[in-house]
Amino acid sequence: MSDFIDTDVLIIGGGPAGCACALYTARSALKTIILDKNPSVGALAITHKIANYPGVDADTSGADLLKTMRDQAVSYGADYRKAQVYGIDATNELKVVYTPEGTFRGKTLVLATGAMGRTSTLPGEDTFLGRGVSYCATCDGAFYKNQEVAVYGSNQEAIDEALVLTKFASKVHWVTNSKPGAGSSGLETLMAAENVNHWSRTRLVSVEGDDSGVTGVRLQQSGESDPVELPVNGAFVYSSGSLPITDYLQGQIPLNEDGGLPVDSDMMTTLPGVWGIGDIRNTPFKQAVVACSDGCIAAMSIDKYLNKRKEVRVDWVHR
Ligand SMILES: Cc1cc2nc3c(=O)[nH]c(=O)nc-3n(C[C@H](O)[C@H](O)[C@H](O)COP(=O)(O)OP(=O)(O)OC[C@H]3O[C@@H](n4cnc5c(N)ncnc54)[C@H](O)[C@@H]3O)c2cc1C
Structure with a gap:
């Protein structure tokens, strides 16, 4: 066949x-x-x-x-x-x-x-593309079984893809710099998921890693002076250009x-x-x-x- x-x-x-x-x-x-x-x-x-x-x-x-x-x-x-x-x-x-x-x-x-x-704009995004940076949770989600990942973006695609990742990852850090649209579907389900941690009013500043691939992301929360170093194995970036x-x-x-x-x-x-x-x-x-x-x-x-x-x-x- x-x-x-x-x-x-x-x-x-x-x-x-x-x-x-x-x-x-x-x-x-x-x-x-x-x-x-x-x-x-x-x-x-x-x-x-x-x-x-x-x-x-x-x-x-x-x-x-x-x-x-x-x-x-x-x-x-x-x-x-x-x-x-x-x-x-x-x-x-x-x-x-x-x-x-x-x-x-x-x-x-x-x-x-x-x-x-869009073009890749985040420091580290190009370097680690295919080695922890991904634009497709449906394609790559299964690689992150029982691992922590970050999803960056507040559009519908980011919400849909974060939902896919909740089925694989031990923790999905959802990082948003702007409010998701009121009519976004799946928003409530995502926010209610036990393994989702929402970082609102937060920018993803860079993707960090070494020879093994992505090891973390650096976040900057609004109103805070110091960035946060968040250890993750995958960074899924969804912003539209x-x-x-x-x-x-x-x-x-x-x-x-x-x-x-x-x-x-x-x-x-x-x-x-x-x-x-x-x-x-x-x-x-x-x-x-x-x-x-x-x-x-x-x-x-x-x-x-x-x-x-x-x-x-x-x-x-x-x-
Ligand atoms: C905010 C905004 C307002 C607009 N207002 C108007 C307006 O008032 N009047 C007007 O005539 N035009 C308007 N436009 C322009 C119009 O929407 C576009 O010209 C039109 O949608 C282009 O059609 P398309 O099929 O080429 O692309 P799109 O409508 O962008 O559709 C592309 C499709 O490809 C899919 N896709 C992408 N990558 C992959 C992949 N790797 N695998 C599988 N599928 C994939 C996407 O899911 C999407 O469904 C507006 C555009 C924007 C952004």
Whole structure:
């Protein structure tokens, strides 16, 4: 039995770009899988009100609009799975994608992970990345069984990931410098967990370690003059920035100078069979309607590519 989960179209990222693409490919009877690390953390998911999406009520929240898009794609047959991608192998004809939930293989691959990434900013973060510093509790949590870890950040991703870590770590030190949003889900469960220690109004100043990896973090509490040296084995850092999320490409596709993913007018990258859509392109036009448009163009181009058509086929032309 194959260890791969095979599909025609593999989409990484379930934001408006990924969902719009999936809606079209699934409707064209192409087997479509969307892999999305968290439906609550993308740019549209955190948008309070989306007043400029054509045809949608100005009071609609980004999360509601995204849910409608996701449900619509699923209603046409797309398979939406919550899974964080940590690596790909896109150089062969079949594209392989690695997640803690399994290894996927697509005849085509669509990169739609948006631009909510950040550069490492904490002293020690780069040095100990992969040796105690992690951005994925679902991927790495099991390595910290019965050990103490620190989670830094107050956004939804930090809360979700800290909750995952409570199942493995003996103690989860949750460090927040700003208040978590009132509507954050899982907040009460996290605060009530026996093995969680919340350091509020506290900055994580640096990650400390030696040859063995992370040994601790240095914290600065508001109003206190001396920093706290906290011994931990893992540091999970979750703050959002505005850089294209491309770390999982591991250099397989050259990026633009600004970190954006270059594509042609069909949204295909420089690697045949791989498309890039939405904010990951890092254009100045970061809007939900543009992300959806990219997804539509990629889907029609994929249909042409997989079915070896000479032209793009639009479904309103009945010959
Ligand atoms: C605060 C804010 C307000 C905004 N307001 C508006 C507005 O009013 N109107 C408007 O049109 N646009 C607005 N935008 C812009 C708009 O939200 C984006 O242009 C749009 O969401 C981009 O879509 P996307 O699908 O490319 O990326 P995103 O919406 O960011 O979605 C990316 C998806 O990829 C997933 N992902 C990331 N990494 C991985 C991984 N390794 N594995 C699996 N999945 C992964 C994420 O979980 C996420 O679901 C706003 C953006 C922000 C940040």
